[in-house]
Amino acid sequence: MADTPIPTPTVIADEVHVVYKVHGGGTRKGGATAALSRIFSRKPAPGIHEVHAVKGVSFTAYKGEAIGLIGSNGSGKSTLLAAIAGLQPVARGRIFSQGRPSLLGVNAALMNDLTGERNVVLGGLAMGMSREQIKERYQDIVDFSGINEKGDFISLPMRTYSSGMGARLRFSIAAAKDHDVLMIDEALATGDAAFQRRSQARIEELRERAGTVFLVSHGINTVRETCDRALWLESGTLRMDGPSSEVCAAYESFTRR
Template sequence: MDAGDREIFIEGHPCVVVDGVEMRYRVASSAAEEPDAQRSKRRFLRRAVSKPNMVTVRALNNLSLVVERGESVGIIGRNGSGKSTLMKIISGQSKPTSGAVFASSTPIMLGVNAALVQDLSGDQNVVLGCLAMGMSRVEVDEKFDSIVELSGLEKSIHLPMKSYSSGMASRLRFAIAASVDPEILLVDEALNTGDAQFADRSKIRMDELREQAGCVFLVSHSLDTIKDMCTRVVWLDKGDLIMDGEPKVAVKAYQDFTRHLSKGNSISASRILDDTKANLVATEVRGRSSRRSKG
C-alpha cells in the first residue's frame, strides 16, 4: 500500500475531513525539451515567440486527514511541500484537482497577506476587518478593546497600518481573525513576530478556541511555535504526507531530516524520509486491523 492510498475512518464528530485531496497545476517552463546544446539554443529562440513549454506540478498527492474538535494541528515541511496549498483548499480559496474537503462550519483563514487597507489606521482596519467577517457594528464595538489588547499595539492602533512593522501587522491580523470565535481557524505564517508576549497571548487565545469545541490549523517555520501551540503535527514533503503524530516526535524527525540535508547528506536525508513515510503506512495498517477486529 502506498502512503497516498489512505483509507479514511471517521469516528466521533470531526471538524474537518480531508478526503483523498490532490492538487495539480499546469505552469510554463523554460526547460529545453532536448538535451543537445545547439538545438536547445534554437528552441529557446523559437520559444521566445511561440507557446511556452507547459509542465504539471504536483502540489498535493492523495492526502487524507481527519481533524477532531479540540485539536490544534501544526503543518510543517520545506518550502514547496504543499502547506499553504492545503490551507487554501481547506479554507475554500482553492478547489482541489480531485478529492474533497468537508467542514462542520466555514473555516476562517488568517495569513500574513490577509487584505487590509494600508492607508487606514489600525483601529479603522479593526472595524473594516470585523465587518467583512460578518460582525455587526455593535459586536465590533463590544470586541474592539479585546482585539487591541490581543494585538499588543496599544497607542500604535491609531497610526496608519503602512507604518507598522511586519510583526505588528501580523499581530493585528491575528487579533481580528480570532475575534469572531471561529470553529475552524487556519493560521498561515502569522505568528512569527518574534514577540514573546504576543506568543503567550495568542497561545491562550488558540487554547480558548479549541476549548470552545473548535480546531486550529497552524503553518509555521518556527518549530518552537509548532511545539508550543499544537496538539498534533502533520509533516508534508513535495505534496506527500510523511508523518502525522505527536508534536515533539514529528518535529524531531523533521529536524533530523533537515539537518542531514543542510550537511549535504542527501542519501541519509532520503532514508529518513522513506523510513518515516513507511512507518506512517504501517501504523495505519495496524490501526485498520484493530478497528476491524473490534467490529
C-alpha cells in the same frame, strides 16, 4: 461505565490533489491555429508550467484539536490550508468542512491605506461579526495586538506598520471571534515572547470552545508547545501524522541528515 464520546470531525481531506499553473516568460507562437491545437490536445500553452503542490493528502481533523503543519519550504503546507479554506481549487479528491473555515495569513488582505482602526472594523465584518460585536471587542483587539504600546499606531495607516505589527493586528482580529476551524499561517512567528504567549493562550481558548486550529510554522518549538498533533508534508505528500512531539522529532532528524 459511561460510553466514551465519539469525536466530531471538523475537516476531512480525502485524497486531495492541488495543481496550479505558473506563468513563465515564454512567448506564444503559431497564432490561432496553434492555440486551437493546444486546446484540443489539452496541452498547456508555452511558458506555462503546472505545479503539483499537494499529492493525495488524506486526514481527518476533530473538534478541540490544534494541528501543526510542518515541512520544508515549498512542501505544500500553505497550499493545503488555502484548499481547506476554499481559496484554492482541488484538482482531485474532496474536502469536507464544518462551518466556514477561516484562514489567517501574514499576508491576509487588509487595506494598507486605511487606518488600523478602520481595518479592525472591515476585518471583523469580513469574518461575519456585526458592528455591535466589533464595537464591544474593539479595545480588546487593540490591546491584544500590542501595537499601541509605543504610540497611537491604531490611528495611523497600516502602510506605516512594520510587518510584525500588521501580522499581530491580523491575528488579533481573527482571534476576536470563535471559529469552527481557524487556520493560522505563520502569524505566531512575528511577535515578541509576550505576544506569542497571548496567542497560544487564545488558541487554547478556541480549542476549549470546540474549535479546531491549524497552525503552519517553521518554528518547530512553536508547534510542539501549541499543538497536540502535527502533519508533516514533504514535496506535497503527507509523510507523517501523529502526536506533535513524535512528528517534530522525526522532522528534525530528517533535516539534520
